[in-house]
Amino acid sequence: xxxxxxxxxxxxxxxxxxxxxxxxxxxxxxxxxxxxxxxxxxxxxxxxxxxxxxxxxxxxxxxxxxxxxxxxxxxxxxxxxxxxxxxxxxxxxxxxxxxxxxxxxxxxxxxxxxxxxxxxxxxxxxxxxxxxxxxxxxxxxxxxxxxxxxxxxxxxxxxxxxxxxxxxxxxxxxxxxxxxxxxxxxxxxxxxxxxxxxxxxxxxxxxxxxxxxxxxxxxxxxxxxxxxxxxxxxxxxxxxxxxxxxxxxxxxxxxxxxxxxxxxxxxxxxxxxxxxxxxxxxxxxxxxxxxxxxxxxxxxxxxxxxxxxxxxxxxxxxxxxxxxxxxxxxxxxxxxxxxxxxxxxxxxxxxxxxxxxxxxxxxxxxxxxxxxxxxxxxxxxxxxxxxxxxxxxxxxxxxxxxxxxxxxxxxxxxxxxxxxxxxxxxxxxxxxxxxxxxxxxxxxxxxxxxxxxx
Amino acid sequence: xxxxxxxxxxxxxxxxxxxxxxxxxxxxxxxxxxxxxxxxxxxxxxxxxxxxxxxxxxxxxxxxxxxxxxxxxxxxxxxxxxxxxxxxxxxxxxxxxxxxxxxxxxxxxxxxxxxxxxxxxxxxxxxxxxxxxxxxxxxxxxxxxxxxxxxxxxxxxxxxxxxxxxxxxxxxxxxxxxxxxxxxxxxxxxxxxxxxxxxxxxxxxxxxxxxxxxxxxxxxxxxxxxxxxxxxxxxxxxxxxxxxxxxxxxxxxxxxxxxxxxxxxxxxxxxxxxxxxxxxxxxxxxxxxxxxxxxxxxxxxxxxxxxxxxxxxxxxxxxxxxxxxxxxxxxxxxxxxxxxxxxxxxxxxxxxxxxxxxxxxxxxxxxxxxxxxxxxxxxxxxxxxxxxxxxxxxxxxxxxxxxxxxxxxxxxxxxxxxxxxxxxxxxxxxxxxxxxxxxxxxxxxxxxxxxxxxxxxxxxxxxxxxxxxxxxxxxxxxxx
Numbered sequence: 001x002x003x004x005x006x007x008x009x010x011x012x013x014x015x016x017x018x019x020x021x022x023x024x025x026x027x028x029x030x031x032x033x034x035x036x037x038x039x040x041x042x043x044x045x046x047x048x049x050x051x052x053x054x055x056x057x058x059x060x061x062x063x064x065x066x067x068x069x070x071x072x073x074x075x076x077x078x079x080x081x082x083x084x085x086x087x088x089x090x091x092x093x094x095x096x097x098x099x100x101x102x103x104x105x106x107x108x109x110x111x112x113x114x115x116x117x118x119x120x121x122x123x124x125x126x127x128x129x130x131x132x133x134x135x136x137x138x139x140x141x142x143x144x145x146x147x148x149x150x151x152x153x154x155x156x157x158x159x160x161x162x163x164x165x166x167x168x169x170x171x172x173x174x175x176x177x178x179x180x181x182x183x184x185x186x187x188x189x190x191x192x193x194x195x196x197x198x199x200x201x202x203x204x205x206x207x208x209x210x211x212x213x214x215x216x217x218x219x220x221x222x223x224x225x226x227x228x229x230x231x232x233x234x235x236x237x238x239x240x241x242x243x244x245x246x247x248x249x250x251x252x253x254x255x256x257x258x259x260x261x262x263x264x265x266x267x268x269x270x271x272x273x274x275x276x277x278x279x280x281x282x283x284x285x286x287x288x289x290x291x292x293x294x295x296x297x298x299x300x301x302x303x304x305x306x307x308x309x310x311x312x313x314x315x316x317x318x319x320x321x322x323x324x325x326x327x328x329x330x331x332x333x334x335x336x337x338x339x340x341x342x343x344x345x346x347x348x349x350x351x352x353x354x355x356x357x358x359x360x361x362x363x364x365x366x367x368x369x370x371x372x373x374x375x376x377x378x379x380x381x382x383x384x385x386x387x388x389x390x391x392x393x394x395x396x397x398x399x400x401x402x403x404x405x406x407x408x409x410x411x412x413x414x415x416x417x418x419x420x421x422x423x424x425x426x427x428x429x430x431x432x433x434x435x436x437x438x439x440x441x442x443x444x445x446x447x448x449x450x451x452x453x454x
Numbered sequence: 455x456x457x458x459x460x461x462x463x464x465x466x467x468x469x470x471x472x473x474x475x476x477x478x479x480x481x482x483x484x485x486x487x488x489x490x491x492x493x494x495x496x497x498x499x500x501x502x503x504x505x506x507x508x509x510x511x512x513x514x515x516x517x518x519x520x521x522x523x524x525x526x527x528x529x530x531x532x533x534x535x536x537x538x539x540x541x542x543x544x545x546x547x548x549x550x551x552x553x554x555x556x557x558x559x560x561x562x563x564x565x566x567x568x569x570x571x572x573x574x575x576x577x578x579x580x581x582x583x584x585x586x587x588x589x590x591x592x593x594x595x596x597x598x599x600x601x602x603x604x605x606x607x608x609x610x611x612x613x614x615x616x617x618x619x620x621x622x623x624x625x626x627x628x629x630x631x632x633x634x635x636x637x638x639x640x641x642x643x644x645x646x647x648x649x650x651x652x653x654x655x656x657x658x659x660x661x662x663x664x665x666x667x668x669x670x671x672x673x674x675x676x677x678x679x680x681x682x683x684x685x686x687x688x689x690x691x692x693x694x695x696x697x698x699x700x701x702x703x704x705x706x707x708x709x710x711x712x713x714x715x716x717x718x719x720x721x722x723x724x725x726x727x728x729x730x731x732x733x734x735x736x737x738x739x740x741x742x743x744x745x746x747x748x749x750x751x752x753x754x755x756x757x758x759x760x761x762x763x764x765x766x767x768x769x770x771x772x773x774x775x776x777x778x779x780x781x782x783x784x785x786x787x788x789x790x791x792x793x794x795x796x797x798x799x800x801x802x803x804x805x806x807x808x809x810x811x812x813x814x815x816x817x818x819x820x821x822x823x824x825x826x827x828x829x830x831x832x833x834x835x836x837x838x839x840x841x842x843x844x845x846x847x848x849x850x851x852x853x854x855x856x857x858x859x860x861x862x863x864x865x866x867x868x869x870x871x872x873x874x875x876x877x878x879x880x881x882x883x884x885x886x887x888x889x890x891x892x893x894x895x896x897x898x899x900x901x902x903x904x905x906x907x908x909x910x911x912x913x914x915x916x917x918x919x920x921x922x923x924x925x926x927x928x929x930x931x932x933x934x
Contacts, residue, residue, distance in 0.1 A: 044537075045910055049717045052513075052546035056537045057910070059505070059518040059805040080501040080520045093498045100574040101493040131515075131540030139544050153720035155909045185721040261594055261633050338497040340487055374724065377845045379856050379932075380874060382638045387854050387932075389847040391724075410845075410852055410878070412932045449932045450878050452852035453727075 007120035007200065015040065015162045016174035022082050023166035026066065029091045031098075033069035033110045033168045037296050037336055038062070038082065041161020042127075046134035049153035051142045053135060065296075066090050067337040070098040072107040076337045111319035111330060113170045116300045121291045123201035126178040127160035134158065137182060137207035144211030145186045148219040152211065154184030158202065165298035173298045179290055180205055183433055185392055186214040190224065190454065191405065193217025194371050194392035196239065196433050200290055217371065217393040221405035224454070227396065229409060231445040233367030235360050235397065238429075242436035243373045244386070244415050245280060245350050251381045252416075253282075253306050255317035255325055255333075256342040264384050264416065265312045273312045275420030277353070281305045282316065282345035284332065288429065288437050289347045297334040304331050306345065310420065316345040352439035353425030360424050360442045362400040367442070368409075369395040369402055379412065387412040389452065410450035418443055458524055459610035462506060465531040466612050471508040471538070473551060474531075475611040477762060478504040478522065479804040482570060482604040488581040489597050496574070503804035506534040512548025513541035518805040551785040552794045554765050556614035561759025563622040564752065565655030569602035572656045580664065581626070587668035588630040590676040595631035596668075599648040600624075600659055601903070603915065607762075615764035623755060623915055625651030625901055626659040628668055630675040639678035639873055641858055643667045645696040646840050651901030651915060652753045674859060677871055684860045684875035686931030690835030691877060692828055692924045697857050698817065699900035699918035700841045705881040706738075706745055707815040707916070709850035710772055710780070711798075712787040714810075722909050724848025727881065728778060730791055738778040739885030742923075744818040745773040747782050749797060754814035754917035755901030758800075762808035765797035772815065776886070784810050802912035809908045814899065816919035820891025825922045828892055830866040836930060837861045837868060838875055854878040854932070877930045884925060892921035 023036040040062045047055040064087060065078045075097030079090040134156040145152035157180070164174035182205045183196035195213035197205045236244075257263040265273065284292045284301030294300055297318055305313045317325060318334030321343055333343045361369060368390075376388030390408045397403065424442040431437050459476060466474030480502045487495040505518030508531070515538025517530050581598035588596035603623040610616050627649015629642040644650040644662060652658050693701060708714065709726040717725055728736070749757055749767035760766050763785050772780045781791060782798040787810065799808035822828045829837065843856035860875030861868045897919060905914045 043910065046540070047721075047909055048544075049720055053541040053544055054514065054718055055516075055807060055909075056514055056541040057516040057518075057807055058533060058537055060520065061503075061805055062520050075496065077498040078500065080503060086500075090498075090500070097496045097498060097574060100578060101496060131537045132543065135540040135543050142544065151717070153717060155721060157909070183721060187717075187720070262631070262638060338499065340485070340495045340497075374848050375845045377843050379843045379876065382636060387843070387845045389845065389852065391848055408847060408852075410847075410854060412854070450852055450854065452847045452849070453880065454849060454851075 007123055011124055012122060012162050012176035016164060016176060019162060019164035020166055020172050020174050023164055026087050026091060027168060030095050031068035031070060031091065035067040035110050035167035037065040038164045039161055041159065043159040044134060045155055045157045046138055047155045048138045048142065050151050051145060053138055064090060065336050065338050066094050068094040068098050069110065070095060072103045073098040073101045074104060075101060078338050106324060108320060108323040110167050110169045111171065111297050111299055114300055116173045116294045118175065119285060119291050119293045121175065121177040121200055123178045126158060126180050126202040129158050129202050140207035141184045141211035144208060144215045148188050148215045150186045150188035150215055150218050152184050152186050157181040165294065165296065167298065171298035173294050175293050177292065181433055182207055182210055184211060184214045186218040188218035189222045191218045191222035192392045193221060198431055198433050221393050224405040224407045226451060227406040227409065229448045229450055231447050233364055233442065233444050234446045235364060235367060235369045235440060235442045237371050237440050238438050239372035239432050240370045241350065241438040241441050242432040242434050243376050245348055245436050245438055246434050247376055247378065247386055248384060248415055249345055249348055251378060251384055253316050254341065254344050255315045255321040258315040259325060262381065264382050265315060269312050271312055272310050274307065274310045274416045275422055276310045277422040277425065278307055278310050278419045279351035280307045281349050282347050283349060284347045286349065289431055290435055295332045295334040296336045297330065299330045299332045299334065301332040304345065316343050318343040346435060348436045350438040352427050352429050355424050355426055357426050357440045360426065360440060361397055361402060363424065364397045364400060364442060367397045369397050384415045385412065386415050407454055408452050409448040411446060412449040413447050418446055421445060455608055458527065459608060459616065462527050462531060463610055463612045465528055466508050469531060469535040471510050471535065471612060473612055474506065474508040475609065476504060476506050477607055477609050477801065477804060479605060479607040481803055484570065484602045486577055486581060486600045487597065488578060488585050489595065491582050491586045493578055501803055505804045506530050507807055508534045508538050509549050510535050510538035511542030513538050513546055514549060515541055516807045549786055550789055552788040554785060554795060556611065557760055557764050557766060558616045560618045562620045563653045565622045567656040569624045569656040570604060584628045584664035584668045587665045588628065588672035590632065590672045592632040592634040592676050592679055593630050593672050594633040598628045598664060600626035601648065609762065609764055611764055617760050617764055619759050621758055622653060622655060623651060624654050624656055624658045625649050625903060626662060628664050628671055630672040632675040632679050634679050637679055639675050641671050641675035641678065642840055643671045645900060646842060646858060647904065651755050651903045652899060653755060653757045654753055678859065678873045681871040681873040684872035684931050688927050689930045690832060690924065690926050691928045692832060692835060692837045692863065692922055694839040694922055695898055695920050696840045696900060697838055697855065698920045698923055700844055701855065702815055702817050702918045702920060703902055704844055704846045705850055705853055707812040710782050711810045712781040712783040712790065715781065716787055716790055719907065723907055727849040727851050732778055733791055734779055736778040737776055738773050738882055739776040740888045741775045742820050742888050742891050743773050743776045743885050745815065746770060746818060747772055747796060747798065747813050747815050749813035751814050751816065751919060754899050754919065755903065755915045756813040756917040761797045761799045762801050763795065763799045765795045768797050770796040782810050782812060800914060802914060806910065806912050809912060811907065811914040812905065812916035814917035814919060817891065819894040819897040819921045822890040822892045824896050825892055828890055828922060828924055829863055829868065832863045832924065833865060835863040837863055851881050853881065875930065876932050877928050879928055884928065887926045887928065888923055889926055890924040892923065897921040
């Protein structure tokens with residue numbers, strides 16, 4: 001969902017200041033450089049199945065990650081408390097790790113501060129949403145399922161928190177955020193339908209509408225017919241498009257794997273890697289996603305074009321990787337230092353086209369309409385070969401109209417090649433649960449290699 | 455600690471909870487990655503907090519906090535109760551728990567060397583030596599990994615259970631990555647995705663002899679670059695232990711989780727083809743297939759004293775001579791099949807509720823002797839080793855796996871090396887085509903440290919004991 005009006009400035013200034021104050025006092029212990037990343041917040045999740053709430057949870061959590069540098073040796077330790085003794089313990093553990101490690105010969109130091117423009121990502125109404133409010137949203141979805149004599153499963157999730165990053169080089173940034181997510185699978189006999197919504201603010205989530213979309217799809221997908229594996233034109237709804245874009249990012253867009261030669265883009269920047277219709281970028285500042293102003297090194301996020309009209313343009317990096325790649329600045333994509341992945345784009349966008357989903361269907365002589373994929377995994381990362389199943393609404397399209405549901409199929413496909421066969425995309429971009437903002441797309445001749453029994 | 459636990463239970467009762475439990479838990483984790491002889495990434499993590507779970511008005515509520523302070527007991531119980539009341543506000547059938555005798559006791563994972571007391575320098579030296587031993591013209595990455603997990607938990611319930619438990623899990627492995635000509639091949643030992651894992655101490659990693667295995671691993675990775683792709687067709691397969699463990703995990707372990715069967719995971723991971731009407735009636739596999747869920751097997755990654763509902767660790771028959779006979783279950787779900795809990799509820803930390811998780815889902819040994827004996831007994835087929843890729847549908851029927859290595863079997867001997875082997879099938883057809891399982895002498899435990907489930911997501915460490923096995927007429931190879 002897209003925000004409909006500007007959000008006010010974060011009401012969490014006190015918490016942001018407190019976290020930065022604690023971070024500023026977390027030093028010493030023999031560390032020459034130190035970087036603190038603190039997360040503090042609450043999360044709630046109301047889960048339902050078979051038309052009742054069966055799990056309902058909440059937690060308040062703190063996560064503190066300390067990266068220390070001794071000489072040019074690095075150590076990282078985390079704790080789940082901001083108490084002085086806990087932070088001192090984590091710091092000492094990180095220093096001990098650093099002292100046991102080998103020097104990083106090309107260590108450029110922790111990044112110096114850069115200006116970070118604040119952005120609005122916090123909605124007080126979302127942060128304060130009660131258990132009753134979440135139950136009410138679940139109830140709306142369940143009522144939509146009951147209307148088609150179906151059963152709803154799904155979850156309403158609320159998250160609010162503050163992230164602060166501070167370091168001995170002078171980085172000191174903090175911001176607060178909220179997230180509301182609702183997704184559901186409605187089953188209706190042997191039919192199954194999926195719908196989802198996600199936003200910074202809970203008010204953007206129309207629970208009844210999401211429930212009705214899933215319920216209608218479940219009702220329409222009853223009695224699915226078997227279809228032999230083979231090549232079919234496909235229309236991917238946004239959740240399915242996003243799954244491929246997300247996996248492509250994981251395989252291809254990290255500066256670390258790029259430099260190690262393990263990315264399909266390794267040595268191919270500036271070259272055509274897929275079709276002209278494909279433009280993919282990352283932008284943590286765009287209000288159409290769940291915005292974030294800085295990465296886990298406190299470096300500002302900005303628009304980074306990864307693939308432009310089919311040509312590989314860039315990969316994502318943190319400060320260390322950027323310097324190793326000969327760049328002066330990070331692209332603003334550092335992950336927490338405790339993560340071995342190092343850097344990855346997390347707010348992806350894919351350019352749309354001029355059509356609507358309905359028009360894509362109408363212009364398809366024969367093909368499959370796919371709601372989403374399930375259990376996608378990588379077969380060959382260098383060739384971007386993925387496999388996975390369709391799920392929760394797969395339909396046969398003939399002569400421009402949906403003619404009926406089909407049983408789920410397994411695809412095995414080179415995704416960069418397949419995206420190169422896009423011949424239509426929706427104008428509308430949709431924020432998916434995986435934080436991708438993508439269109440529905442039509443792709444010619446996608447390879448399906450197996451079928452299941454439902 | 456006793457006063458903390460007792461107060462929580464008393465407050466839960468006073469708030470009208472028909473059942474409640476509290477878990478106070480501390481976790482330590484250490485992950486070490488060494489690349490090309492040098493430490494690449496070392497991270498130490500600690501998590502401490504407590505969580506309260508209650509049934510009020512016949513519905514569940516849970517709340518947890520990182521503030522491990524007595525002053526937090528009352529607000530946390532209050533929040534859990536409020537959440538439960540919201541759950542109960544929608545029409546529902548009240549939760550009924552299967553009975554269990556409230557347990558009082560302690561459990562500590564048997565281990566020799568506490569992995570957190572081993573000097574970091576010693577661990578790095580072992581791993582660095584292994585990476586230095588992985589050499590070859592196209593070996594672009596030589597990696598070694600070690601991980602250690604320590605979880606200490608107090609569990610108390612309003613029924614009177616009081617359990618203190620310490621679980622120690624350790625693992626490691628190596629991987630050589632060969633890259634040339636736009637292709638990349640990885641070979642791992644003893645298993646892919648950071649190695650093998652067990653409830654054990656550092657002695658488990660020391661026994662792997664990583665440096666001794668490293669030259670072979672590197673040589674195989676390099677050889678895979680030059681190997682032809684595995685041809686497609688219907689073939690006889692022999693799966694090695696690492697691959698077979700994941701086959702058991704995905705196509706047996708998950709579909710026997712009774713919460714999945716009852717639709718409780720439908721919106722995320724999916725449900726199961728093993729519906730309750732099939733219990734005791736359905737032919738899951740051939741008569742060679744015998745599977746148990748066993749939380750008591752020494753060293754299994756899913757071995758413990760009690761689960762996170764206070765149900766004692768136990769061994770449950772899942773498949774007997776091919777017939778499906780049992781589920782992994784919880785106190786809430788077991789009554790749906792007229793049974794008591796199989797003791798499979800585990801949470802990934804203080805901040806999560808327990809879910810039905812695999813313990814050690816084991817394929818019992820057969821009568822086919824050693825791997826060498828099974829190979830010798832096979833005239834024509836393929837030997838597939840070490841998982842590379844996995845995918846399975848949301849009812850756990852249609853699967854597709856890829857393996858790091860494939861060797862042709864001709865006349866009982868291993869021959870041609872192939873790369874990028876995959877195989878696919880439908881779960882009961884595949885297990886129905888199993889015509890031999892190696893014996894006890896080839897049976898060993900494998901650990902899967904990254905089993906994802908639930909919302910919010912949780913990662914569990916689970917085990918699988920297997921011996922290599924043979925499957926007839928399996929579809930191999932996919933062209934892409």
